[in-house]
Amino acid sequence: MSxxxxxxxxxxxxNSSEFWRKLKSDIDSGTFWADKxxxxxxxxxKRLALALENLPLPGAFREAAIALRGIIREKKKKKEDFEKDLSLMYWLIAIESFSIPYSDYLQQPGFNVIESMPGAAIQSLPFSYEKLGYTKLKLASKTDAKWFVEAWGEPVQHTTLNQLHNDVWKxxxxxxxxKQEQQLAQLLSGL
Known part of the structure; x- marks a missing residue:
């Protein structure tokens, strides 16, 4: 399960436990997803599939966007429809903007929060291109922005998914x- x-x-x-167990096993065997x-x-x-398997790692979001850019460029060359690929890239870039680099509340990386969330919770967050825009989405490149505007026009505003749904993040x-306090208490009680 991803x-x-x-x-x-x-x-x-x-999923988190299995993910980290697999990652450790891969590293022990000399294979690391970022190298692959x-x-x-x-x-x-294939790059996109591997990136999606490794979500919600920040690097996996970046790699998925890179893979989708390659797919879109190839489809543009062949004059094929790439709307679904562009929508998927925008969705992934938007979802990535829900996480923050560092949680002051937890005093730890924001990744720990997004990893603890079920994917369904992320997928249920409503947003639109009109309300989210692209300038504050750190994974959106200038080329991406050009494609978005060509496909959907200029948005009304620019923000991040975290700003849009900060109540959910908190x-x-x-x-x-x-959960972390409970795990620590459980660990300490076993000593």
Missing amino acids: WLNTSNAAEAEQ IKSLKSEPE RYERETKI
Whole structure:
């Protein structure tokens, strides 16, 4: 199961445990997803699949956007429709903007919050290109912005998904803190 397919906190926690176990195993065997993905530079579909498997790692969002840019460029050359690919790229770039680099509340990386969230919670956050825009989405390149405007026009405003749904972010920060405190208490009681 991938992070995007998790629908509740228990599944998200199970996915996280399995993800880190697999990552450790891969590293122990000398294969690391970030190294593998670089070897797929000329195969954007495979690069995208590997990036999606490694969400919500920040680097996986970046790699998915890179892969989709390659797919879109190829389709543009062949004069094929790339609307679905552009929409997927925008969605991933938007979703990435929900996380923050550092949670002052938790005093730890924001990644710990987004990883604890079920993918379904992220997918349920409503947003539109009109309200989210592109200038504050750090993964959106100038080329991406040009494509977005060509496809959908200029948005009404520019923000991030975190700013748009900060109440949801704060709720998951609190839940993450409670869960971490419970895990620490459990660990200490076993000593």
